[in-house]
Amino acid sequence: SADGGVIDCVQLYKQPALRHPLLKNHVIQMKPSSYPHGIKTPNHSHHNSSTSNPQLIQNWHKNGGFCPPGTIPITRSKLNVPRKTARVPTSFADHRGGGNHLDGKETDPTGHEFVQASIFGGNYYGATANINVWSPKVEGDNEFSTAQLWVYAGPEVNVIEFGWMVTKKQNQPSIFTSWTDLETGNWWLTFQGEEMGYFPPVIFTSLAERSNRVSWGGEVVNSKSLEDGGHTATEMGSGRYAGEGFSQACYFQNAAYLTSDGVATDPERIETFTSREPCYNIDFGPRVASPSPGAHFYFGGPGASPSCTF
Structure with a gap:
Protein backbone atom coordinates (compact mmCIF):
# COMPACT_ATOMS: atom_id res chain seq x y z
CA SER A 1 0.00 0.00 0.00
CA PRO A 36 -30.32 -2.61 15.80
CA HIS A 37 -33.27 -0.22 15.71
CA GLY A 38 -33.17 3.56 15.95
CA ILE A 39 -29.60 4.21 14.80
CA LYS A 40 -28.89 6.85 12.17
CA THR A 41 -25.46 8.14 11.17
CA PRO A 42 -25.07 11.92 10.78
CA ASN A 43 -22.98 13.43 8.00
CA HIS A 44 -20.85 15.67 10.20
CA SER A 45 -18.97 13.23 12.43
CA HIS A 46 -15.60 13.84 10.75
CA HIS A 47 -13.39 16.94 11.11
CA ASN A 48 -9.81 17.93 10.38
CA SER A 49 -8.91 15.02 8.13
CA SER A 50 -8.19 14.39 4.46
CA THR A 51 -11.84 13.82 3.50
CA SER A 52 -15.12 15.25 4.69
CA ASN A 53 -16.98 12.00 3.99
CA PRO A 54 -14.97 8.99 5.18
CA GLN A 55 -15.52 5.89 3.08
CA LEU A 56 -14.56 2.24 3.26
CA ILE A 57 -11.44 2.95 1.21
CA GLN A 58 -7.99 2.22 2.59
CA ASN A 59 -4.58 3.19 1.23
CA LYS A 78 4.73 -4.23 12.11
CA LEU A 79 7.06 -4.84 15.01
CA ASN A 80 7.70 -1.11 15.56
CA VAL A 81 4.04 -0.10 15.87
CA PRO A 82 2.61 0.12 19.43
CA ARG A 83 0.06 -2.59 20.20
CA LYS A 84 -3.32 -1.64 21.65
CA THR A 85 -3.98 -4.00 24.54
CA ALA A 86 -7.10 -4.03 26.68
CA ARG A 87 -6.82 -1.91 29.83
CA VAL A 88 -9.33 -1.13 32.57
CA PRO A 89 -8.80 2.13 34.52
CA THR A 90 -7.51 1.12 37.96
CA SER A 91 -9.55 3.63 40.00
CA PHE A 92 -12.72 3.11 38.01
CA ALA A 93 -12.71 -0.68 37.87
CA ASP A 94 -14.37 -0.98 41.28
CA HIS A 95 -16.22 2.37 41.23
CA ARG A 96 -19.97 1.84 41.34
CA GLY A 97 -22.57 4.45 42.23
CA GLY A 98 -20.15 6.72 44.08
CA GLY A 99 -21.19 9.94 42.37
CA ASN A 100 -21.25 11.06 38.78
CA HIS A 101 -17.55 11.90 38.43
CA LEU A 102 -14.26 10.44 39.62
CA ASP A 103 -10.88 12.09 39.06
CA GLY A 104 -8.22 9.41 39.47
CA LYS A 105 -5.09 11.58 39.89
CA GLU A 106 -3.03 8.43 39.99
CA THR A 107 -0.40 6.74 37.87
CA ASP A 108 -1.39 3.59 36.03
CA PRO A 109 1.58 1.19 36.24
CA THR A 110 1.61 0.94 32.44
CA GLY A 111 1.24 4.69 31.81
CA HIS A 112 -2.30 4.47 30.40
CA GLU A 113 -4.58 7.45 31.04
CA PHE A 114 -8.32 7.58 30.40
CA VAL A 115 -11.30 9.85 30.02
CA GLN A 116 -14.53 7.85 30.10
CA ALA A 117 -18.28 8.20 30.35
CA SER A 118 -19.73 4.91 31.61
CA ILE A 119 -22.90 3.08 32.54
CA PHE A 120 -22.96 0.20 35.02
CA GLY A 121 -25.14 -2.47 36.44
CA GLY A 122 -27.64 -3.12 33.67
CA ASN A 123 -27.88 -5.69 30.91
CA TYR A 124 -26.41 -4.26 27.71
CA TYR A 125 -26.54 -6.16 24.42
CA GLY A 126 -24.51 -3.75 22.35
CA ALA A 127 -23.24 -0.19 22.15
CA THR A 128 -23.23 2.51 19.53
CA ALA A 129 -21.91 6.03 19.00
CA ASN A 130 -20.86 8.46 16.32
CA ILE A 131 -17.23 9.32 17.05
CA ASN A 132 -15.78 12.63 15.89
CA VAL A 133 -12.52 11.86 14.03
CA TRP A 134 -9.32 13.89 14.43
CA SER A 135 -5.58 13.32 14.06
CA PRO A 136 -4.11 14.15 17.48
CA LYS A 137 -0.37 14.63 17.88
CA VAL A 138 1.41 11.63 19.39
CA GLU A 139 4.77 12.41 20.98
CA GLY A 140 6.45 9.10 21.84
CA ASP A 141 7.23 6.12 19.63
CA ASN A 142 5.53 3.79 22.13
CA GLU A 143 2.49 5.98 22.70
CA PHE A 144 -0.94 6.18 21.10
CA SER A 145 -4.17 8.14 21.34
CA THR A 146 -7.63 6.64 20.88
CA ALA A 147 -11.30 7.56 20.81
CA GLN A 148 -13.27 4.40 21.41
CA LEU A 149 -16.00 2.34 23.04
CA TRP A 150 -15.48 -0.35 25.64
CA VAL A 151 -17.97 -3.17 26.24
CA TYR A 152 -17.18 -4.99 29.49
CA ALA A 153 -18.48 -7.87 31.55
CA GLY A 154 -17.29 -9.41 34.81
CA PRO A 155 -16.42 -10.75 37.32
CA GLU A 156 -13.86 -12.30 34.96
CA VAL A 157 -13.10 -9.16 32.98
CA ASN A 158 -13.96 -9.60 29.29
CA VAL A 159 -13.77 -6.50 27.11
CA ILE A 160 -14.33 -5.60 23.47
CA GLU A 161 -12.79 -2.30 22.36
CA PHE A 162 -13.37 -0.46 19.10
CA GLY A 163 -12.86 3.03 17.69
CA TRP A 164 -10.02 4.96 16.09
CA MET A 165 -6.36 5.02 17.14
CA VAL A 166 -3.41 7.22 16.20
CA THR A 167 0.26 6.38 16.76
CA LYS A 168 3.33 8.42 15.89
CA LYS A 169 3.83 6.40 12.70
CA GLN A 170 0.35 5.23 11.78
CA ASN A 171 -3.07 6.85 11.55
CA GLN A 172 -6.18 4.77 10.77
CA PRO A 173 -9.30 6.52 12.09
CA SER A 174 -12.53 4.51 12.02
CA ILE A 175 -16.13 4.70 13.22
CA PHE A 176 -17.75 1.57 14.61
CA THR A 177 -20.95 0.11 16.04
CA SER A 178 -21.26 -3.20 17.90
CA TRP A 179 -24.22 -5.31 18.97
CA THR A 180 -25.24 -8.84 19.87
CA ASP A 181 -27.05 -10.87 17.20
CA LEU A 182 -30.44 -11.82 18.66
CA GLU A 183 -30.33 -15.36 17.20
CA THR A 184 -26.66 -16.37 17.31
CA GLY A 185 -25.39 -14.21 20.19
CA ASN A 186 -22.43 -13.04 18.07
CA TRP A 187 -21.04 -9.59 18.91
CA TRP A 188 -21.18 -7.90 15.50
CA LEU A 189 -18.93 -4.99 14.51
CA THR A 190 -19.86 -2.49 11.80
CA PHE A 191 -18.24 0.54 10.22
CA GLN A 192 -20.57 3.10 8.60
CA GLY A 193 -23.27 0.49 8.13
CA GLU A 194 -20.97 -2.17 6.66
CA GLU A 195 -20.52 -5.44 8.57
CA MET A 196 -16.85 -5.99 9.39
CA GLY A 197 -17.25 -9.27 11.28
CA TYR A 198 -18.10 -10.56 14.72
CA PHE A 199 -16.83 -12.01 17.99
CA PRO A 200 -18.41 -15.45 18.66
CA PRO A 201 -19.80 -15.73 22.22
CA VAL A 202 -18.01 -19.05 22.76
CA ILE A 203 -14.63 -17.27 23.11
CA PHE A 204 -15.88 -15.29 26.12
CA THR A 205 -16.75 -16.18 29.68
CA SER A 206 -18.46 -13.14 31.18
CA LEU A 207 -19.36 -11.56 27.79
CA ALA A 208 -20.94 -14.69 26.36
CA GLU A 209 -24.50 -13.34 26.69
CA ARG A 210 -24.47 -9.67 27.66
CA SER A 211 -22.42 -6.79 29.03
CA ASN A 212 -22.79 -5.13 32.43
CA ARG A 213 -20.69 -2.04 31.68
CA VAL A 214 -20.30 0.19 28.63
CA SER A 215 -17.85 3.09 28.37
CA TRP A 216 -17.20 5.78 25.76
CA GLY A 217 -14.14 8.04 25.72
CA GLY A 218 -10.44 8.32 25.05
CA GLU A 219 -7.18 6.67 26.09
CA VAL A 220 -3.53 7.66 25.75
CA VAL A 221 -0.22 6.17 26.81
CA ASN A 222 1.95 8.50 28.88
CA SER A 223 5.36 6.84 28.56
CA LYS A 224 7.08 9.74 30.34
CA SER A 225 5.44 8.69 33.60
CA LEU A 226 7.48 5.49 33.33
CA GLU A 227 10.69 7.23 32.29
CA ASP A 228 11.14 10.44 34.29
CA GLY A 229 7.85 11.11 36.05
CA GLY A 230 6.85 13.78 33.55
CA HIS A 231 3.84 14.00 31.28
CA THR A 232 3.65 13.39 27.56
CA ALA A 233 2.52 15.99 25.03
CA THR A 234 0.43 13.32 23.29
CA GLU A 235 -2.98 14.80 22.63
CA MET A 236 -6.35 13.18 23.28
CA GLY A 237 -9.26 13.76 20.93
CA SER A 238 -8.56 16.92 18.94
CA GLY A 239 -5.95 18.13 21.41
CA ARG A 240 -8.41 20.72 22.75
CA TYR A 241 -10.20 20.70 26.08
CA ALA A 242 -13.82 19.60 26.23
CA GLY A 243 -15.05 23.08 27.16
CA GLU A 244 -14.02 24.49 23.77
CA GLY A 245 -17.06 22.77 22.29
CA PHE A 246 -18.21 21.99 18.77
CA SER A 247 -15.69 22.24 15.88
CA GLN A 248 -12.85 22.54 18.41
CA ALA A 249 -13.12 19.61 20.83
CA CYS A 250 -13.62 15.96 19.92
CA TYR A 251 -17.04 14.58 20.73
CA PHE A 252 -19.16 11.46 21.01
CA GLN A 253 -22.67 11.75 19.61
CA ASN A 254 -25.58 9.33 20.12
CA ALA A 255 -23.72 7.26 22.72
CA ALA A 256 -26.34 4.61 23.46
CA TYR A 257 -26.69 1.01 24.53
CA LEU A 258 -28.86 -1.71 23.00
CA THR A 259 -31.59 -3.56 24.84
CA SER A 260 -32.26 -7.29 24.55
CA ASP A 261 -34.60 -6.61 21.61
CA GLY A 262 -31.99 -4.54 19.76
CA VAL A 263 -33.33 -1.04 20.45
CA ALA A 264 -30.84 1.83 20.83
CA THR A 265 -31.58 3.43 24.20
CA ASP A 266 -30.46 6.57 26.05
CA PRO A 267 -28.18 5.83 29.02
CA GLU A 268 -30.15 6.64 32.17
CA ARG A 269 -27.23 7.45 34.44
CA ILE A 270 -23.72 8.18 33.22
CA GLU A 271 -20.68 8.33 35.47
CA THR A 272 -17.48 9.99 34.25
CA PHE A 273 -13.87 9.19 35.02
CA THR A 274 -10.72 11.20 34.28
CA SER A 275 -7.30 9.75 35.05
CA ARG A 276 -5.67 13.15 35.29
CA GLU A 277 -7.23 16.59 35.11
CA PRO A 278 -6.46 19.08 33.65
CA CYS A 279 -4.27 17.16 31.20
CA TYR A 280 -7.48 15.82 29.64
CA ASN A 281 -11.13 16.34 30.58
CA ILE A 282 -14.77 15.66 29.70
CA ASP A 283 -17.86 17.88 29.49
CA PHE A 284 -21.50 17.20 28.65
CA GLY A 285 -21.90 20.39 26.64
CA PRO A 286 -24.67 21.55 24.27
CA ARG A 287 -26.04 18.64 22.29
CA VAL A 288 -25.54 18.44 18.52
CA ALA A 289 -28.91 17.95 16.82
CA SER A 290 -29.52 14.32 15.84
CA PRO A 291 -32.49 12.07 15.03
CA SER A 292 -31.00 9.16 17.04
CA PRO A 293 -31.05 8.52 20.80
CA GLY A 294 -28.01 8.70 23.02
CA ALA A 295 -25.80 10.98 25.09
CA HIS A 296 -23.50 13.66 23.71
CA PHE A 297 -20.26 14.83 25.28
CA TYR A 298 -16.93 16.46 24.49
CA PHE A 299 -13.55 15.20 25.70
CA GLY A 300 -9.82 15.56 25.20
CA GLY A 301 -6.88 17.80 25.93
CA PRO A 302 -3.31 18.70 24.96
CA GLY A 303 -1.42 16.59 27.47
CA ALA A 304 1.70 18.36 28.76
CA SER A 305 1.03 22.05 29.45
CA PRO A 306 1.60 24.55 32.29
CA SER A 307 -1.65 23.38 33.90
CA CYS A 308 -0.96 19.66 33.35
CA THR A 309 1.27 18.62 36.22
CA PHE A 310 2.18 15.09 37.11
Whole structure:
Protein backbone atom coordinates (compact mmCIF):
# COMPACT_ATOMS: atom_id res chain seq x y z
CA SER A 1 0.00 0.00 0.00
CA ALA A 2 1.00 3.66 -0.29
CA ASP A 3 1.95 3.82 3.40
CA GLY A 4 4.28 0.83 3.15
CA GLY A 5 1.88 -1.73 4.56
CA VAL A 6 1.67 -5.29 3.21
CA ILE A 7 -1.77 -6.88 2.89
CA ASP A 8 -2.31 -10.61 2.51
CA CYS A 9 -5.53 -11.99 1.01
CA VAL A 10 -6.29 -15.05 3.14
CA GLN A 11 -8.90 -17.70 2.39
CA LEU A 12 -11.96 -17.21 4.59
CA TYR A 13 -11.62 -20.47 6.53
CA LYS A 14 -7.82 -20.14 6.86
CA GLN A 15 -7.92 -16.85 8.74
CA PRO A 16 -5.89 -16.85 11.99
CA ALA A 17 -8.99 -16.21 14.14
CA LEU A 18 -10.19 -19.74 13.43
CA ARG A 19 -7.07 -21.22 15.03
CA HIS A 20 -8.68 -20.56 18.40
CA PRO A 21 -9.31 -24.00 19.97
CA LEU A 22 -12.95 -23.11 20.71
CA LEU A 23 -13.55 -22.27 17.02
CA LYS A 24 -12.27 -25.55 15.58
CA ASN A 25 -15.57 -26.43 13.87
CA HIS A 26 -16.99 -22.92 13.68
CA VAL A 27 -19.30 -22.11 10.76
CA ILE A 28 -18.91 -18.48 9.75
CA GLN A 29 -22.03 -16.31 9.82
CA MET A 30 -21.83 -14.12 6.70
CA LYS A 31 -24.58 -11.65 7.63
CA PRO A 32 -26.33 -10.70 10.88
CA SER A 33 -29.74 -12.26 11.46
CA SER A 34 -30.90 -9.07 13.20
CA TYR A 35 -30.04 -5.37 13.17
CA PRO A 36 -30.32 -2.61 15.80
CA HIS A 37 -33.27 -0.22 15.71
CA GLY A 38 -33.17 3.56 15.95
CA ILE A 39 -29.60 4.21 14.80
CA LYS A 40 -28.89 6.85 12.17
CA THR A 41 -25.46 8.14 11.17
CA PRO A 42 -25.07 11.92 10.78
CA ASN A 43 -22.98 13.43 8.00
CA HIS A 44 -20.85 15.67 10.20
CA SER A 45 -18.97 13.23 12.43
CA HIS A 46 -15.60 13.84 10.75
CA HIS A 47 -13.39 16.94 11.11
CA ASN A 48 -9.81 17.93 10.38
CA SER A 49 -8.91 15.02 8.13
CA SER A 50 -8.19 14.39 4.46
CA THR A 51 -11.84 13.82 3.50
CA SER A 52 -15.12 15.25 4.69
CA ASN A 53 -16.98 12.00 3.99
CA PRO A 54 -14.97 8.99 5.18
CA GLN A 55 -15.52 5.89 3.08
CA LEU A 56 -14.56 2.24 3.26
CA ILE A 57 -11.44 2.95 1.21
CA GLN A 58 -7.99 2.22 2.59
CA ASN A 59 -4.58 3.19 1.23
CA TRP A 60 -4.04 -0.15 -0.48
CA HIS A 61 -7.32 0.25 -2.40
CA LYS A 62 -6.13 3.46 -4.05
CA ASN A 63 -3.79 1.55 -6.37
CA GLY A 64 -6.55 -0.82 -7.45
CA GLY A 65 -5.89 -3.47 -4.82
CA PHE A 66 -8.83 -5.55 -3.62
CA CYS A 67 -9.01 -9.10 -2.31
CA PRO A 68 -10.91 -11.66 -4.44
CA PRO A 69 -14.22 -13.18 -3.26
CA GLY A 70 -13.83 -15.86 -0.61
CA THR A 71 -10.80 -14.17 0.96
CA ILE A 72 -10.24 -11.50 3.58
CA PRO A 73 -7.51 -8.82 3.79
CA ILE A 74 -5.09 -9.03 6.71
CA THR A 75 -2.40 -6.41 7.28
CA ARG A 76 0.98 -7.85 8.21
CA SER A 77 1.98 -6.80 11.71
CA LYS A 78 4.73 -4.23 12.11
CA LEU A 79 7.06 -4.84 15.01
CA ASN A 80 7.70 -1.11 15.56
CA VAL A 81 4.04 -0.10 15.87
CA PRO A 82 2.61 0.12 19.43
CA ARG A 83 0.06 -2.59 20.20
CA LYS A 84 -3.32 -1.64 21.65
CA THR A 85 -3.98 -4.00 24.54
CA ALA A 86 -7.10 -4.03 26.68
CA ARG A 87 -6.82 -1.91 29.83
CA VAL A 88 -9.33 -1.13 32.57
CA PRO A 89 -8.80 2.13 34.52
CA THR A 90 -7.51 1.12 37.96
CA SER A 91 -9.55 3.63 40.00
CA PHE A 92 -12.72 3.11 38.01
CA ALA A 93 -12.71 -0.68 37.87
CA ASP A 94 -14.37 -0.98 41.28
CA HIS A 95 -16.22 2.37 41.23
CA ARG A 96 -19.97 1.84 41.34
CA GLY A 97 -22.57 4.45 42.23
CA GLY A 98 -20.15 6.72 44.08
CA GLY A 99 -21.19 9.94 42.37
CA ASN A 100 -21.25 11.06 38.78
CA HIS A 101 -17.55 11.90 38.43
CA LEU A 102 -14.26 10.44 39.62
CA ASP A 103 -10.88 12.09 39.06
CA GLY A 104 -8.22 9.41 39.47
CA LYS A 105 -5.09 11.58 39.89
CA GLU A 106 -3.03 8.43 39.99
CA THR A 107 -0.40 6.74 37.87
CA ASP A 108 -1.39 3.59 36.03
CA PRO A 109 1.58 1.19 36.24
CA THR A 110 1.61 0.94 32.44
CA GLY A 111 1.24 4.69 31.81
CA HIS A 112 -2.30 4.47 30.40
CA GLU A 113 -4.58 7.45 31.04
CA PHE A 114 -8.32 7.58 30.40
CA VAL A 115 -11.30 9.85 30.02
CA GLN A 116 -14.53 7.85 30.10
CA ALA A 117 -18.28 8.20 30.35
CA SER A 118 -19.73 4.91 31.61
CA ILE A 119 -22.90 3.08 32.54
CA PHE A 120 -22.96 0.20 35.02
CA GLY A 121 -25.14 -2.47 36.44
CA GLY A 122 -27.64 -3.12 33.67
CA ASN A 123 -27.88 -5.69 30.91
CA TYR A 124 -26.41 -4.26 27.71
CA TYR A 125 -26.54 -6.16 24.42
CA GLY A 126 -24.51 -3.75 22.35
CA ALA A 127 -23.24 -0.19 22.15
CA THR A 128 -23.23 2.51 19.53
CA ALA A 129 -21.91 6.03 19.00
CA ASN A 130 -20.86 8.46 16.32
CA ILE A 131 -17.23 9.32 17.05
CA ASN A 132 -15.78 12.63 15.89
CA VAL A 133 -12.52 11.86 14.03
CA TRP A 134 -9.32 13.89 14.43
CA SER A 135 -5.58 13.32 14.06
CA PRO A 136 -4.11 14.15 17.48
CA LYS A 137 -0.37 14.63 17.88
CA VAL A 138 1.41 11.63 19.39
CA GLU A 139 4.77 12.41 20.98
CA GLY A 140 6.45 9.10 21.84
CA ASP A 141 7.23 6.12 19.63
CA ASN A 142 5.53 3.79 22.13
CA GLU A 143 2.49 5.98 22.70
CA PHE A 144 -0.94 6.18 21.10
CA SER A 145 -4.17 8.14 21.34
CA THR A 146 -7.63 6.64 20.88
CA ALA A 147 -11.30 7.56 20.81
CA GLN A 148 -13.27 4.40 21.41
CA LEU A 149 -16.00 2.34 23.04
CA TRP A 150 -15.48 -0.35 25.64
CA VAL A 151 -17.97 -3.17 26.24
CA TYR A 152 -17.18 -4.99 29.49
CA ALA A 153 -18.48 -7.87 31.55
CA GLY A 154 -17.29 -9.41 34.81
CA PRO A 155 -16.42 -10.75 37.32
CA GLU A 156 -13.86 -12.30 34.96
CA VAL A 157 -13.10 -9.16 32.98
CA ASN A 158 -13.96 -9.60 29.29
CA VAL A 159 -13.77 -6.50 27.11
CA ILE A 160 -14.33 -5.60 23.47
CA GLU A 161 -12.79 -2.30 22.36
CA PHE A 162 -13.37 -0.46 19.10
CA GLY A 163 -12.86 3.03 17.69
CA TRP A 164 -10.02 4.96 16.09
CA MET A 165 -6.36 5.02 17.14
CA VAL A 166 -3.41 7.22 16.20
CA THR A 167 0.26 6.38 16.76
CA LYS A 168 3.33 8.42 15.89
CA LYS A 169 3.83 6.40 12.70
CA GLN A 170 0.35 5.23 11.78
CA ASN A 171 -3.07 6.85 11.55
CA GLN A 172 -6.18 4.77 10.77
CA PRO A 173 -9.30 6.52 12.09
CA SER A 174 -12.53 4.51 12.02
CA ILE A 175 -16.13 4.70 13.22
CA PHE A 176 -17.75 1.57 14.61
CA THR A 177 -20.95 0.11 16.04
CA SER A 178 -21.26 -3.20 17.90
CA TRP A 179 -24.22 -5.31 18.97
CA THR A 180 -25.24 -8.84 19.87
CA ASP A 181 -27.05 -10.87 17.20
CA LEU A 182 -30.44 -11.82 18.66
CA GLU A 183 -30.33 -15.36 17.20
CA THR A 184 -26.66 -16.37 17.31
CA GLY A 185 -25.39 -14.21 20.19
CA ASN A 186 -22.43 -13.04 18.07
CA TRP A 187 -21.04 -9.59 18.91
CA TRP A 188 -21.18 -7.90 15.50
CA LEU A 189 -18.93 -4.99 14.51
CA THR A 190 -19.86 -2.49 11.80
CA PHE A 191 -18.24 0.54 10.22
CA GLN A 192 -20.57 3.10 8.60
CA GLY A 193 -23.27 0.49 8.13
CA GLU A 194 -20.97 -2.17 6.66
CA GLU A 195 -20.52 -5.44 8.57
CA MET A 196 -16.85 -5.99 9.39
CA GLY A 197 -17.25 -9.27 11.28
CA TYR A 198 -18.10 -10.56 14.72
CA PHE A 199 -16.83 -12.01 17.99
CA PRO A 200 -18.41 -15.45 18.66
CA PRO A 201 -19.80 -15.73 22.22
CA VAL A 202 -18.01 -19.05 22.76
CA ILE A 203 -14.63 -17.27 23.11
CA PHE A 204 -15.88 -15.29 26.12
CA THR A 205 -16.75 -16.18 29.68
CA SER A 206 -18.46 -13.14 31.18
CA LEU A 207 -19.36 -11.56 27.79
CA ALA A 208 -20.94 -14.69 26.36
CA GLU A 209 -24.50 -13.34 26.69
CA ARG A 210 -24.47 -9.67 27.66
CA SER A 211 -22.42 -6.79 29.03
CA ASN A 212 -22.79 -5.13 32.43
CA ARG A 213 -20.69 -2.04 31.68
CA VAL A 214 -20.30 0.19 28.63
CA SER A 215 -17.85 3.09 28.37
CA TRP A 216 -17.20 5.78 25.76
CA GLY A 217 -14.14 8.04 25.72
CA GLY A 218 -10.44 8.32 25.05
CA GLU A 219 -7.18 6.67 26.09
CA VAL A 220 -3.53 7.66 25.75
CA VAL A 221 -0.22 6.17 26.81
CA ASN A 222 1.95 8.50 28.88
CA SER A 223 5.36 6.84 28.56
CA LYS A 224 7.08 9.74 30.34
CA SER A 225 5.44 8.69 33.60
CA LEU A 226 7.48 5.49 33.33
CA GLU A 227 10.69 7.23 32.29
CA ASP A 228 11.14 10.44 34.29
CA GLY A 229 7.85 11.11 36.05
CA GLY A 230 6.85 13.78 33.55
CA HIS A 231 3.84 14.00 31.28
CA THR A 232 3.65 13.39 27.56
CA ALA A 233 2.52 15.99 25.03
CA THR A 234 0.43 13.32 23.29
CA GLU A 235 -2.98 14.80 22.63
CA MET A 236 -6.35 13.18 23.28
CA GLY A 237 -9.26 13.76 20.93
CA SER A 238 -8.56 16.92 18.94
CA GLY A 239 -5.95 18.13 21.41
CA ARG A 240 -8.41 20.72 22.75
CA TYR A 241 -10.20 20.70 26.08
CA ALA A 242 -13.82 19.60 26.23
CA GLY A 243 -15.05 23.08 27.16
CA GLU A 244 -14.02 24.49 23.77
CA GLY A 245 -17.06 22.77 22.29
CA PHE A 246 -18.21 21.99 18.77
CA SER A 247 -15.69 22.24 15.88
CA GLN A 248 -12.85 22.54 18.41
CA ALA A 249 -13.12 19.61 20.83
CA CYS A 250 -13.62 15.96 19.92
CA TYR A 251 -17.04 14.58 20.73
CA PHE A 252 -19.16 11.46 21.01
CA GLN A 253 -22.67 11.75 19.61
CA ASN A 254 -25.58 9.33 20.12
CA ALA A 255 -23.72 7.26 22.72
CA ALA A 256 -26.34 4.61 23.46
CA TYR A 257 -26.69 1.01 24.53
CA LEU A 258 -28.86 -1.71 23.00
CA THR A 259 -31.59 -3.56 24.84
CA SER A 260 -32.26 -7.29 24.55
CA ASP A 261 -34.60 -6.61 21.61
CA GLY A 262 -31.99 -4.54 19.76
CA VAL A 263 -33.33 -1.04 20.45
CA ALA A 264 -30.84 1.83 20.83
CA THR A 265 -31.58 3.43 24.20
CA ASP A 266 -30.46 6.57 26.05
CA PRO A 267 -28.18 5.83 29.02
CA GLU A 268 -30.15 6.64 32.17
CA ARG A 269 -27.23 7.45 34.44
CA ILE A 270 -23.72 8.18 33.22
CA GLU A 271 -20.68 8.33 35.47
CA THR A 272 -17.48 9.99 34.25
CA PHE A 273 -13.87 9.19 35.02
CA THR A 274 -10.72 11.20 34.28
CA SER A 275 -7.30 9.75 35.05
CA ARG A 276 -5.67 13.15 35.29
CA GLU A 277 -7.23 16.59 35.11
CA PRO A 278 -6.46 19.08 33.65
CA CYS A 279 -4.27 17.16 31.20
CA TYR A 280 -7.48 15.82 29.64
CA ASN A 281 -11.13 16.34 30.58
CA ILE A 282 -14.77 15.66 29.70
CA ASP A 283 -17.86 17.88 29.49
CA PHE A 284 -21.50 17.20 28.65
CA GLY A 285 -21.90 20.39 26.64
CA PRO A 286 -24.67 21.55 24.27
CA ARG A 287 -26.04 18.64 22.29
CA VAL A 288 -25.54 18.44 18.52
CA ALA A 289 -28.91 17.95 16.82
CA SER A 290 -29.52 14.32 15.84
CA PRO A 291 -32.49 12.07 15.03
CA SER A 292 -31.00 9.16 17.04
CA PRO A 293 -31.05 8.52 20.80
CA GLY A 294 -28.01 8.70 23.02
CA ALA A 295 -25.80 10.98 25.09
CA HIS A 296 -23.50 13.66 23.71
CA PHE A 297 -20.26 14.83 25.28
CA TYR A 298 -16.93 16.46 24.49
CA PHE A 299 -13.55 15.20 25.70
CA GLY A 300 -9.82 15.56 25.20
CA GLY A 301 -6.88 17.80 25.93
CA PRO A 302 -3.31 18.70 24.96
CA GLY A 303 -1.42 16.59 27.47
CA ALA A 304 1.70 18.36 28.76
CA SER A 305 1.03 22.05 29.45
CA PRO A 306 1.60 24.55 32.29
CA SER A 307 -1.65 23.38 33.90
CA CYS A 308 -0.96 19.66 33.35
CA THR A 309 1.27 18.62 36.22
CA PHE A 310 2.18 15.09 37.11
